[in-house]
Amino acid sequence: MTLLKPLKNERGIALLVTLSVITVLVAVTLTQHRQVYHYYSAAHATARLLMGEQMAEAGIQAAMALLVKDARESQLDSLQEPWADPEKRAELAAELQFEQGSVSFSISDELSRIQVNALVLYPAGQQYNPQQLVLWNRFMEVMTAGREFSEQIEPLTIISALKDWLDFNDGDAITGLNGAENDYYRNLDPPYDCRNGPIQDLSELRLVRGISDELIQGADEKLGLQRYLTVHGMTAARAGKFTYRGRINLNTAELPVIAALLPAEHADLAETIVEYRDATDDGNYIHDLSSPTWYKEAPGCGQIVINPRLLTPRSDLFRIEATAQMGETWRRITVVAERKNNPTTGKFYCHVLSRQVDGGRIQTTETAQNRMTNLLEQP
Numbered sequence: 001m002t003l004l005k006p007l008k009n010e011r012g013i014a015l016l017v018t019l020s021v022i023t024v025l026v027a028v029t030l031t032q033h034r035q036v037y038h039y040y041s042a043a044h045a046t047a048r049l050l051m052g053e054q055m056a057e058a059g060i061q062a063a064m065a066l067l068v069k070d071a072r073e074s075q076l077d078s079l080q081e082p083w084a085d086p087e088k089r090a091e092l093a094a095e096l097q098f099e100q101g102s103v104s105f106s107i108s109d110e111l112s113r114i115q116v117n118a119l120v121l122y123p124a125g126q127q128y129n130p131q132q133l134v135l136w137n138r139f140m141e142v143m144t145a146g147r148e149f150s151e152q153i154e155p156l157t158i159i160s161a162l163k164d165w166l167d168f169n170d171g172d173a174i175t176g177l178n179g180a181e182n183d184y185y186r187n188l189d190p191p192y193d194c195r196n197g198p199i200q201d202l203s204e205l206r207l208v209r210g211i212s213d214e215l216i217q218g219a220d221e222k223l224g225l226q227r228y229l230t231v232h233g234m235t236a237a238r239a240g241k242f243t244y245r246g247r248i249n250l251n252t253a254e255l256p257v258i259a260a261l262l263p264a265e266h267a268d269l270a271e272t273i274v275e276y277r278d279a280t281d282d283g284n285y286i287h288d289l290s291s292p293t294w295y296k297e298a299p300g301c302g303q304i305v306i307n308p309r310l311l312t313p314r315s316d317l318f319r320i321e322a323t324a325q326m327g328e329t330w331r332r333i334t335v336v337a338e339r340k341n342n343p344t345t346g347k348f349y350c351h352v353l354s355r356q357v358d359g360g361r362i363q364t365t366e367t368a369q370n371r372m373t374n375l376l377e378q379p
């Protein structure tokens with residue numbers, strides 16, 4: 001009997017060892033399974049994101065093709081054009097057939113906005129552009145009228161500080177009593193330098209004295225400045241330099257921008273002009289916008305004069321936003337494209353100036369960067 005006890009103990013130990021080994025193997029197998037599943041899920045998600053990005057890129061190309069077609073058929077740009085028609089865009093997007101998912105895209109006229117950098121006369125980059133100064137004064141009045149902000153908004157401070165941010169003067173001299181140069185910004189916490197040149201992204205506005213996030217982004221269902229501004233619009237000037245003409249397309253501009261274009265005493269007629277421009281009958285637009293002074297035909301606007309140096313009937317800059325969706329996965333690409341004409345072939349094409357994926361960092365094309373470098377080089 002005494003000889004059987006060790007044998008039973010050995011069998012029990014062997015069983016425990018076997019169970020322990022099995023437990024370890026099961027745990028390792030489960031861990032490896034989880035890792036493989038994680039890697040598979042990550043790879044699958046990455047593949048879907050890449051596929052979605054390619055689908056969204058197809059939407060961008062379709063939008064640019066629509067803009068090129070429009071340039072061949074029309075001498076002006078307005079909300080009456082096919083590129084601005086949601087139904088026309090949806091029809092074109094539907095032709096982009098994929099095994100799974102769908103694409104939609106929107107197009108907006110970048111020259112329907114106020115060009116921030118046009119506030120200063122480039123390439124000299126020293127003084128106000130007088131027409132733009134008047135425009136900005138009216139615009140700030142429109143954007144702050146009847147609104148309460150958590151921080152006090154001083155339009156004169158904002159305009160003066162913005163001018164100092166954009167101009168090439170980096171000394172102690174500020175614009176008026178409300179400007180701001182390096183002495184002001186270097187005493188902030190944290191300190192930073194004044195740009196002293198054209199800005200490249202609207203997010204930079206929050207660095208300018210007096211401009212709050214609330215003013216830029218809007219609050220209480222009120223839209224902010226960024227809705228109506230653009231940093232684009234650089235055009236060729238003398239001696240290989242570039243400038244900003246600051247012209248706005250009345251055919252596509254939104255209500256606050258139109259109100260800023262009007263003489264201060266007639267700002268209330270902006271809504272009448274928008275209604276006249278957008279009027280339709282049985283789905284068809286009823287008013288001709290080919291005349292540069294068509295706004296005078298709107299009721300009560302016959303005596304109004306908008307500075308012609310602030311207007312353009314044709315645009316060459318467009319913002320395109322394309323969204324691809326596959327189930328719960330989506331990708332969004334936003335580009336600003338310049339529509340150009342090849343002088344050799346006479347054919348139109350679109351050149352991308354900036355690109356942004358899913359609201360991330362904006363990537364500026366090399367050509368646009370070279371233009372900016374060329375502009376900032378002092379003669």
